[in-house]
Amino acid sequence: MIKQAIIPLAGLGTRLLPLTSVFAKELLxxxxxxxxxxxxxxxxxxxxxxxxxxxxxxxxxxxxxFYNDKFYKKIIAKKKDNRIINEYxxxxxxxxxxxxxxxxxxxxTGDAVLKTKKYIKDRFFLxxxxxxxxxxxxxxxxxxxxxxxxxxxxxxxxxxxxxxxSRWGIYKLNKKINKNNYLIKGVIEKPSKKKxxxxxxxxxxxxLPKNIFSKLIxxxxxxxxxxxxxxxxxxxxNENYKFVAHNFSGKYLDCGTMNGYIKSSLxxxxx
Numbered sequence: 001m002i003k004q005a006i007i008p009l010a011g012l013g014t015r016l017l018p019l020t021s022v023f024a025k026e027l028l029x030x031x032x033x034x035x036x037x038x039x040x041x042x043x044x045x046x047x048x049x050x051x052x053x054x055x056x057x058x059x060x061x062x063x064x065x066f067y068n069d070k071f072y073k074k075i076i077a078k079k080k081d082n083r084i085i086n087e088y089x090x091x092x093x094x095x096x097x098x099x100x101x102x103x104x105x106x107x108x109t110g111d112a113v114l115k116t117k118k119y120i121k122d123r124f125f126l127x128x129x130x131x132x133x134x135x136x137x138x139x140x141x142x143x144x145x146x147x148x149x150x151x152x153x154x155x156x157x158x159x160x161x162x163x164x165x166s167r168w169g170i171y172k173l174n175k176k177i178n179k180n181n182y183l184i185k186g187v188i189e190k191p192s193k194k195k196x197x198x199x200x201x202x203x204x205x206x207x208l209p210k211n212i213f214s215k216l217i218x219x220x221x222x223x224x225x226x227x228x229x230x231x232x233x234x235x236x237x238n239e240n241y242k243f244v245a246h247n248f249s250g251k252y253l254d255c256g257t258m259n260g261y262i263k264s265s266l267x268x269x270x271x
Contacts, residue, residue: 001047001122001144001148002046002047002048002122002124002125002126002144002147002207003047003048003049003050003121003122004048004049004050004051004052004119004120004121004122004125004126005043005048005050005051005052005125005126005127005128005140006051006052006054006112006113006116006120006125006126006127006128007036007039007051007052007053007054007127007128007129007130008054008103008109008112008113008127008129008130009024009026009036009053009054009055009059009062009130010054010055010056010058010059010102010103010104010106010112011025011106012058012106013025013256015256015257015258016028016256016257016258016261023061024059024061024062025130025131025255025256026039026062026130027061027062027065028261029265030133030255030261030264030265030268031264031265031268031269034065035130035133035255035264036062036130037090037094038133038135038268039128039130039133040094040097042128042134042138042139042140042141043126043128043140044097045138045140045141046126046138046140046141046144047141047144048097048126048140049097050097050098050099051097051098051099052098052099052100052101052116052119053098053099053100053101054101054102054103054112054113054115054116055100055101055102055103056102056103056104056106057102057104063100065091066091066094066095066098067095068091072084072087072088072091076088099119101115101116101119102115103115106226107221107225107226107227108221108222108224108225108226108227108228108229109129109226109227109228109229110216110219110226110227110228110229110231110232111216111226111227113127113208113212113213113216113229113232114213114216114217114227117213120210120213122210123209123210124147124153124207124208124209124210125207125208125210126140126143126144126205126206126207126208127204127205127206127207127208128140128204128205128206129204129205130204130255131204131254131255131256132203132204132205132252132253132254132255132256133252133253133254133255133264133268134156134203134205134248134250134251134252134253135250135251135253135267135268135271136249136250136251136271137248137249137250137251138250139156139203139205139248139250140205142246142248142249143156143205143207143246143248144207146181146244146246147207150177150181150242150244151242152241152242152243152244153206153207153208153209153233153236153241153242153243153244154206154207154243154244154245154246155171155184155202155205155206155207155233155243155244155245155246156202156203156204156205156206156245156246156248157171157182157200157201157202157203157245157246157247157248158200158201158203158247158248158252159199159200159201159247160199160200160201161199162193162196162199163193165190165191165192165193165196165199165201166190166191166192166193166196167190168190168201168202169187169188169189169190169201169202169230170187170188170190170191170196170197170198170199170200170201170202171184171185171186171187171197171198171200171201171202171245172184172185172186172187172188172197172198173185173197173198173200173245177244179247180246180247180248180249181244181245181246181247182200182244182245182247183242183243183244183245184237184243184244184245185237186234186237187202187230187233187234189228189230200245200247202230203248203252205248206229208233209236209241211236212229212232212233212236215231215232215235215236216229216232219231219232251267253267253268
């Protein structure tokens with residue numbers, strides 16, 4: 001069973017400037033609720049018991065959000081407001097399942113994952129990227145079902161317009177398992193339209209094997225001086241580890257850009 005999830009949160013969110021010059025992007029409200037809470041709710045509904053947040057010292061605001069007990073107790077003692085009481089209870093529930101680790105240098109998602117090595121207990125764990133919201137259907141839950149069925153690693157997949165493939169990591173597919181699932185031969189980061197092996201893009205949900213850490217330790221920084229998780233995944237695939245691309249049925253929302261952030265609030269307000 002998948003019981004642990006990791007969420008990389010150390011990025012500076014430059015695509016959401018000027019908001020992120022003073023505020024953690026993951027706490028920005030989306031239809032009145034911090035974006036990170038949608039990710040946590042997805043984890044809880046999928047049966048996750050422990051979530052590891054990877055933050056930096058510059059993102060301590062995130063930890064403070066979950067550890068602001070004095071503030072809530074003082075307000076509740078004065079006001080006895082049921083809405084505030086319920087919000088505080090919700091935050092306490094989240095706090096019980098969260099651990100924090102630190103990535104103080106921006107060395108990429110692979111390095112962020114490596115920071116969690118000593119905390120991962122089971123053979124597989126879930127990773128969620130907070131810029132990618134998936135609504136209407138719990139993507140993590142459906143991926144865990146696929147993992148249980150095929151005893152494999154699983155990565156979320158979405159069909160994209162071929163004109164936009166250079167924006168995404170694109171799957172090189174092996175064979176079709178069924179309507180929504182494919183064995184993966186590899187991932188190509190941001191290929192040209194001409195060189196793209198498919199139109200199936202990587203979306204920020206991964207079920208990864210614990211032995212990915214042994215690959216990450218050996219990796220040298222690639223583009224932009226970062227350690228890329230896709231390089232470690234490719235290394236495992238080359239050794240015949242099974243990775244399944246899962247075409248999820250929920251609606252994808254990109255919260256990592258200003259335009260996407262605004263659209264996300266509008267979409268969620270319709271639910």
